[in-house]
Structures are given as structure tokens and as C-alpha cells.
Amino acid sequence: MWKQNRMKDGESKGRELLGNKWDKIIEALSSQNQDITKYIVEWAYGEVYNRPGLTLKQRELISITSLAMQGRDSQLKTHIYAALNIGLTKDEIMETFIHLALFSGFPTALDAIKIAKEIFDKPSPEDTGVDPKHILEKDNA
DSSP states (O other): GGGGGGGHOOOOHHHHHHTTTHHHHHHHHHHHHHHHHHHIIIIIIIIIITTTTTHHHHHHHHHHHHHHHHTOOOHHHHHHHHHHHHOHHHHHHHHHHHHHHHHHHHHHHHHHHHHHHHHHSSSSSSSOOGGGGGTTTTTTO
């Protein structure tokens, strides 16, 4: 029974995290590959993001740290937006990236801080700077 709800639960969690950006991102992902989109919605958002044990804020801190370490700028922008959308503060995000310098180096932390500043400085909170048409690319900045 639980497997039947994963797509619905994933859609709900994605909207909670990304608001109206969710539809644009899913549309962009689907235009590139519908199978991977299904796995992202069902497994990542429908199952993993809905697990007990961590709050959404904790999950987003892990997400932005991991993406920064990998140099995945496009996805990092999306998850910084999600982090802000679910209540993390700009200071908490910046402090996360400062702490990241200890484990991943200053260049990684500085790149992440630069990306976060770009998101913070957007005139509209809805504008994350992410081009959903190229969401799967390593860097669409």
C-alpha cells in the first residue's frame, strides 16, 4: 500500500519544499527524461524526504552541503531556495558553508557562498536564478 502513495507523497513534499518552482522543475526534468523524473519524485521526495528522524531543515542542510561539495551549482541553487522556503535563515545557510570550509576547503565554501548570495540578492524570492530547462546540467549559472 505504501508504494502506491509514493508519487502523491513525492508531489506533496516537492511542493512543500519548492512551492511554485516544483512544477517548472518537474516539467524541465520530464522533458529530458521521464523515467528519472519518476524516480526523483517517487523515491527522493516520496520516500527519502518523508522518512522520520530528520526535519526538512536538517535534510536541506545536508542537501546544500552535499551539493556544494560536489560542485553541483544548478541543484545547489534549487536547494538553497528550498532551504529558505522551509524556514532556514540566510545566516544558517551561510554558517553551513563557512563550516563546510573545514571539511571541503575554502574554494568549495567560497563558491557555495557566492551562489547563496546570488539567491539572496534576487529581487523576488520566487526567482532562484535556476533555469529549469537545464536543471540536469552540472552548472547552468
